[in-house]
Amino acid sequence: MAFGKKGRPSSAGKPRIPADSTIYFDVEMVGLPGKEPELIELIGDV
Amino acid sequence: MVHLSTTLLLGMACSSTQAWTTAPAVKKSLSTASTTRTSLQAVSRQDFLKTAFAATAATTLTAVVTASPLAAFAAEPIALPNGVTYTVTKKGEGPLPDRGELCAIRFSSGFGDVKIDDIFETPEPYYTRVGSGGLIKGVEETLPLMRVGDRWVLTIPVSLKSDQVLAGLN
Numbered sequence: 001m002a003f004g005k006k007g008r009p010s011s012a013g014k015p016r017i018p019a020d021s022t023i024y025f026d027v028e029m030v031g032l033p034g035k036e037p038e039l040i041e042l043i044g045d046v
Numbered sequence: 047m048v049h050l051s052t053t054l055l056l057g058m059a060c061s062s063t064q065a066w067t068t069a070p071a072v073k074k075s076l077s078t079a080s081t082t083r084t085s086l087q088a089v090s091r092q093d094f095l096k097t098a099f100a101a102t103a104a105t106t107l108t109a110v111v112t113a114s115p116l117a118a119f120a121a122e123p124i125a126l127p128n129g130v131t132y133t134v135t136k137k138g139e140g141p142l143p144d145r146g147e148l149c150a151i152r153f154s155s156g157f158g159d160v161k162i163d164d165i166f167e168t169p170e171p172y173y174t175r176v177g178s179g180g181l182i183k184g185v186e187e188t189l190p191l192m193r194v195g196d197r198w199v200l201t202i203p204v205s206l207k208s209d210q211v212l213a214g215l216n
Contacts, residue, residue, distance in 0.1 A: 014162060020204045021157040025185050028136070028197040030171045031150040035141050035194075 126191075129203045130184045138195020145177040145190060153185075 010016040017023070123131045143149045150171040154164035165172055174180040176189050184202035192198060 015160050017157060017162065022204060023155060023157050023162070023182070023184075023202040025153055025155045025200040025202060026135075026166075026197070027151055027153040027185065027188070027192070027200060028166075029138060029140070029143070029149060029189070029192040029194050030152055032141060032143050032194055033148050033150065033173075035143075035147075 123201070126188065128184070128187055129205075130188055131201045132188065132198040134196070134198055136195065136197035138193040138197075140194025140196075142193055143176045143190055147176050148173055149176055149189065151189070 007019040008017040123133050125131045150173050152166050152171045154166055155162045177186060182202060185200060188200055
């Protein structure tokens with residue numbers, strides 16, 4: 001859910017979110033550190 | 047050419063100031079030369095501008111169509127059972143995250159015209175564990191469905207349909 005009927009009060013650098021707001025999120029998955037190859041696997045043991 | 051320019055300049059000076067009295071024949075000659083030159087200039091300039099505009103428009107249109115990530119995908123919103131809808135703006139080919147796994151994301155969020163957050167330009171992405179509750183529920187439930195490289199625009203409703211939990215997240 002988003003922030004529901006309570007909304008969210010403003011905080012430092014963040015606006016107040018009114019109650020019952022529909023929120024959009026533009027999300028990009030940029031990496032999974034646990035599934036990325038180790039550097040040594042890429043360049044080999046030198 | 048120099049002679050014609052001089053003649054035109056003289057003609058313009060004559061017509062604008064009306065200070066000199068010139069013979070009618072000379073006046074007519076000057077007027078004809080001036081009209082011909084103006085007409086030639088107008089046509090060539092018009093043609094040039096048409097050609098330049100067409101070329102620029104074609105180049106710009108091609109660049110916009112090919113550069114836009116939306117062009118590759120139909121911007122059809124997809125609805126999840128929990129009420130979240132998302133639109134794919136970039137398709138990744140990486141692996142899917144497992145629940146509890148550390149993932150790095152970048153996001154911007156907001157409502158209406160108000161932007162709440164934007165970490166697309168920060169030096170480091172936001173690291174979170176999938177399913178740990180660090181983000182709002184609608185995003186938490188969607189992250190396991192995203193491959194590395196995916197970029198989706200989620201619309202999180204006011205309340206999720208709590209009785210319809212996404213299947214296959216564990």
